[in-house]
Amino acid sequence: MQGAQEVGKSATIDNGLGMHTMSDSTQRKGIAAVQGSQTKLLLDFLSFSASSFSSMARFSVVTDKVSMEVVEEFILEQLNLTKGTIFEIKDNLETLLQEDIQADLVCLHHL
Numbered sequence: 001m002q003g004a005q006e007v008g009k010s011a012t013i014d015n016g017l018g019m020h021t022m023s024d025s026t027q028r029k030g031i032a033a034v035q036g037s038q039t040k041l042l043l044d045f046l047s048f049s050a051s052s053f054s055s056m057a058r059f060s061v062v063t064d065k066v067s068m069e070v071v072e073e074f075i076l077e078q079l080n081l082t083k084g085t086i087f088e089i090k091d092n093l094e095t096l097l098q099e100d101i102q103a104d105l106v107c108l109h110h111l
Contacts, residue, residue, distance in 0.1 A: 038089045045085055049078055 053075070062068045 038092060042085060042089055046082070049082055052078065
């Protein structure tokens with residue numbers, strides 16, 4: 001959000017693509033929807049990871065050194081992807097919260 005100004009009980013926001021007027025409740029609903037989508041995506045991803053690890057533990061495919069190296073590489077890649085996903089969501093949430101706080105401050109300033 002590059003700039004905002006109060007319009008009644010709404011804020012006009014320049015998001016870099018043009019000026020848009022959104023009510024406070026619309027802003028909060030939008031943020032909640034994004035957070036909900038990201039949370040669901042993260043939970044689905046973690047569930048998939050847990051299922052993958054569980055399946056590998058139950059039905060071991062490791063019969064030789066080559067198989068073990070492949071499984072180790074898969075686990076390492078999956079853990080790195082999990083870490084990257086969590087950091088990406090954390091950064092996105094921080095950005096959304098900062099934008100929400102800025103819009104709230106603009107609205108409060110004009111009260």
